[in-house]
Amino acid sequence: MHDVVDSLGRRFHATDAATSANDRSQLQAAVDAVDLDTPGVGNAEALREVDALYADNAVWFHHPSYVAHLNCPVAVPAVAAEAMLAAINTSVDTYDQSEVATLMERRLIDWTCGHLGFDGGDGIFTSGGTQSNLQALFLARENVMAGLVGDGGSDPATRPGATTRPDLLSRLRILATDQAHFSVSRAAFLLGLDAEAVVTVPTDTSGRMNAEALNATLLAIEANDQIPMAVVATAGTTDLGVIDPLEPIGEACAAANVWLHVDAAYGGGLLWAPARAHLLDGIGRATSVTIDFHKTFFQPVSSSALLIRDACLFAPTIHHHDYLNPEAEAQSHEAEPNQVDKSLQTTRRFDALKLWTTLRARGANEIGSMLDTVCDLAADVRQLLEGQADFEVLGASDLSTVLFRFTPATAGVEACDELVPMIRRVLFRSGRAAVARTTIDGRPWLKLTLLNPDTSIDDITAVLDLVRATGHGILAGRHITTEGGAA
Structure with a gap:
């Protein structure tokens, strides 16, 4: 250790x-060269090997030129807590496997619910926002269905659910904007909803859900004899970083x-x-609310x-088994407070320990101030880009994302479209910087996601200089002209 x-x-x-700037074929060859069926090489040699194979070729989120995705540098106290929880190997599904760990997690859930204003609320730690969103929509589906066909009580064997009335299941609708996370559509598929179950609510010019359009959409759904199962609002969209x-x-x-x-999850x-x-x-x-502490609370994944909001809404998740959580x-x-009653997972890591340790070491206000810092940086970067003729910037984020394009006078619109994925790919393969890319209304954009409070405006200026130099290099090599397209 x-x-x-x-x-x-x-x-x-x-x-x-x-x-690392290593070619993928090189990395694949290095991985394939390890014979996993040979006798063990011993602790020291194995750790030296994975240091050379993994750590030497890792993506480093703490580096100021990493500005691609929603990956944060992590708080050191959380890393120490990670080692502790991994070594002890607690599972917080039942109390007799966890004892105080369950009580600590429940305290953190109560603390978070208090800040949300969920008096009498409850919650559970999950593997990530995708799982949190899936369980939220599962609970919505089951509670809505129970309300439609009658409450069968707490026994899972008698409780009405989605499978008892496929005619109703096909009518359920989820309302969200086109900026909602892809996990919403995935959840609809996994929950067996109709192919048209996710209904898009229009947004305003900034990409936020239009509340008036939501009202109209709800009325239209009911007029079409469909059932509004849930509305999904996003507090921090992945691309635009805006809050509905x-x-x-x-x-x-x-x-x-x-x-x-x-x-x-983001906001x-x-x-x-x-x-x-x-x-x-x-x-x-x-x-219900999803929060990813491994994004804006600087926790390890x-x-x-x-x-x-209401603890009783967890009822559809409850399933009793004699060897685990007997109903009697x-x-x-x-x-005993067996948290498997609320979780889609059985065996589950004590990930809450990382957040607990960080809160005690740094304090919630300091962590919140660090988030303000990266949001301030995003605003400064946006202002910087707006003042440069060869860059175009899109919108204004509530959080820490910045969408922009390299748009030199020597390249037409189509040529600038072509440059976006090429610039991103060249920079990533070179190891000099990691930026992301996305598409908004059919147009590709480069994306900065700023989650490192130690990153400065000078660091980002250096990344933008790399983008500019790479773009000019591609233009020179491919003879892309103002008319667009490559010669």
């Missing part, structure tokens, strides 16, 4: 590039008696950000949570 820590310490100190107007959306959902799920950390907490006003109206014991006033 000490050897690994020392080696990593040296690497973090000396790393001078975001990626939660207060009016909450009012619309309350008036229509519709489950409101807020996907705050949930704003609850503790001194300068931006107000951007989440209205989140307390939600029925994985550390996500699903929070529910669950009825006792001394029942």
Whole structure:
């Protein structure tokens, strides 16, 4: 353990590039060259081997030229907690496997619910936002179906669910914008909903859900004899980094008696950000909320949570088994707090320990201030780009993403479109910088996702200079002209 820590310490100190710059074929050959069926080589040699194979070729999220995806540098206390929980190997599915670990996780859930305004709420830690969103929509489906066909009580064998009425299942609809995370559509598929189950709600010019259009969409769904299962609002869209107007959306959902799920995987950390907490006003109206602490709380993957406004809404997840959480014991006033009752997972890591340790070491306000710092940096970068003639910038983020394009006067619109994936690929393969790319309304854009509070405007200026130089190099090599297209 000490050897690994020392080696990593040296690497973090000396790393001078975001990626290894090794060709994928080289990496594949190095992986394939390891014979996994030979006798063991011993601890020291095995660790030296994985240091050379993995650590030497890792993507380094702490490096200032890594500005691609929603990957954050991690708080050191959380790394120490990670080693502790891995070594002890607690599973927090039942109390007799975890004891105080279950109590600590439940305390963190209560703490988070308190900040959301969920009095009497509950929650569970998950592997990530995709799982949190899936479980939220599963709970929405089951609770809505139970309300439609009658409540069968707490026994899973008698409780009505989606499979009992396929005619109703096919009518369920999820409302979300085209900026919602792809996990919403995936969840609809996994939950057996109709192919047209996800209904797109129009957005305003900034990419936020239009609350008036939501009201109209809800009315149209009911007029078509369909059933609004849930509305998914996004607090921090992946591409634009904007937050849907939660207060009016909450009012619309309350008036229509519709489950409101807020996907705050990206923006949930704003609850503790001194300068931006107000951007989440209205989140307390939600029925369920996703928060990824491994994004804006600087935690190692994985550390996500699903929070529910009313604890009783977790009932559809409950399944009793004699060897795990016997129903007879669950009825006792001394029942053990078995969290498998609320989780889609059985064996589950004590990931909450990382967040607990970080909170005690750094404090929630300091973590929130770090999030304000990266959001401030995004605003500064956007202002910088707007002042440069050979760059185009799109929109304004509530969080820390910046969408931009290299648009020199020597290249036409189509040529600039072609440059986006090429610039991203050349920079990544060179190891000099890692930027992302996406498409908005049919047009490709480069994307900066800023999640490192130690990154400066000078660091980002250096990345932009690399983008500019790479773009000019591609133009020179391919003879792309103002008319667009490659000669």
